[in-house]
Amino acid sequence: AQSVTQLGSHVSVSEGALVLLRCNYSSSVPPYLFWYVQYPNQGLQLLLKYTSAATLVKGINGFEAEFKKSETSFHLTKPSAHMSDAAEYFCAVRQGSGGYNKLIFGAGTRLAVHP
Amino acid sequence: NAGVTQTPKFRILKIGQSMTLQCAQDMNHNYMYWYRQDPGMGLKLIYYSVGAGITDKGEVPNGYNVSRSTTEDFPLRLELAAPSQTSVYFCASSYYPHTADYEQYFGPGTRLTVT
Numbered sequence: 059a060q061s062v063t064q065l066g067s068h069v070s071v072s073e074g075a076l077v078l079l080r081c082n083y084s085s086s087v088p089p090y091l092f093w094y095v096q097y098p099n100q101g102l103q104l105l106l107k108y109t110s111a112a113t114l115v116k117g118i119n120g121f122e123a124e125f126k127k128s129e130t131s132f133h134l135t136k137p138s139a140h141m142s143d144a145a146e147y148f149c150a151v152r153q154g155s156g157g158y159n160k161l162i163f164g165a166g167t168r169l170a171v172h173p
Numbered sequence: 174n175a176g177v178t179q180t181p182k183f184r185i186l187k188i189g190q191s192m193t194l195q196c197a198q199d200m201n202h203n204y205m206y207w208y209r210q211d212p213g214m215g216l217k218l219i220y221y222s223v224g225a226g227i228t229d230k231g232e233v234p235n236g237y238n239v240s241r242s243t244t245e246d247f248p249l250r251l252e253l254a255a256p257s258q259t260s261v262y263f264c265a266s267s268y269y270p271h272t273a274d275y276e277q278y279f280g281p282g283t284r285l286t287v288t
Contacts, residue, residue: 067213090275101177101263101279102216109275148215152275159204159269160231161277163215 060085060151064164071171077121077136079167081149084130090152091132092161093123097145105147108132119143144171174199177280179264185286186254194249194283196264204267205247206231206277207239209260216263222247223269254287261285 065080083089090109094102106117113125119142123134132149146168153160180195198205203224208216218231222241236258238250247266251258261284265277 092276094279099282101281102265103279104276107276159267159275159277160206160218160221163217165213165215 060089060153060162062149062151062162062164064147064149064167066167067165068168068170071139071169073141073171073173074138077134077139077143077169079134079147079149079169081123081132081134081164082130083132083149083151085151091123091125092150092152093117093121093132093134094148094150094163095119095145096148096166102148105134139169139171141171141173144169176200177264177266177278179262179280179283181283182281183284185288186251188254188256188287190254191250191252192254192285194251194262194264194285196247196249196280197245198247198264198266198278199245200266200268200278201244202266202268202278203244204269204277205241206265206267207237207247207249208263208265209233209258210263210282211260219249219262251285256287259285259287 061084063082092107093105106115108125116122146166149164150161177198206221207219217233220239222228264280267277
C-alpha cells in the first residue's frame with residue numbers, strides 16, 4: 059500500500075532563505091508523486107508532479123522537487139523564500155495502478171516566512 | 174471554465190440535522206472525489222466516483238452518502254450531522270485515463286461546523 063510521510067508539521071524560514079520541505083513515500087509500484095499548496099482559506103493547487111519522466115521536476119512559483127528512488131524521497135525546495143510562499147504544503151502519492159487514480163496525502167507542512 | 178465549484182462556503186449545523194454539500198465541475202472530468210480536511214491530519218478520502226452512476230467508498234465514508242447522476246455534479250449528503258463531522262470539505266475532479274496527467278483539481282472548500 060502507498061503512504062506518504064511529511065517530516066515537520068511546521069517550518070519557519072526567513073525571507074530570502076532556502077525552503078526545504080521533506081516528503082518520504084512508500085509505494086509498491088513505481089510512484090506518481092505530487093506537491094500541492096494551500097493558501098489560507100483556499101483549495102489545493104498543484105505545485106508540481108513527478109510521473110516517471112525527469113527526476114528533477116520544476117513547478118510553479120520557483121519550486122522544484124527531486125525524486126530519489128534510493129531514498130524514497132520527493133523533497134520540495136525553493137532557493138529563496140518569499141513572504142507570499144507562506145502556506146500549507148501537501149505531498150501526495152497516487153494510490154496503486156489501474157483505474158482508480160486516488161491520491162494518498164501526507165499530513166501537511168505549514169510554512170511560515172518571516173522578514 | 175469555472176473549474177470545480179462548491180457551495181456553500183460556510184455552514185453551521187445542529188446535531189442531527191441534514192444537509193447536502195454541492196460540487197460541480199465543467200471540465201468534463203470523469204473522476205470526482207470528496208475529501209475532508211482536519212487539522213494536522215491532511216486530507217482523507219470520503220467517497221469517489223469514476224463516472225455517472227458509479228460511486229465507491231474511500232477511507233472515511235461513515236455518516237455520508239453520495240450520488241452521481243451527471244458527469245458534472247457530485248453532491249455529498251450528511252444525513253444526521255454529528256460534531257465529529259466538523260471539518261473542511263473539498264471536492265476534486267480528474268480526467269482518467271490520461272497517461273500524462275493524474276492531477277486532481279480542487280474546489281475552494283466548504284467549512285462545516287456541527288454544534
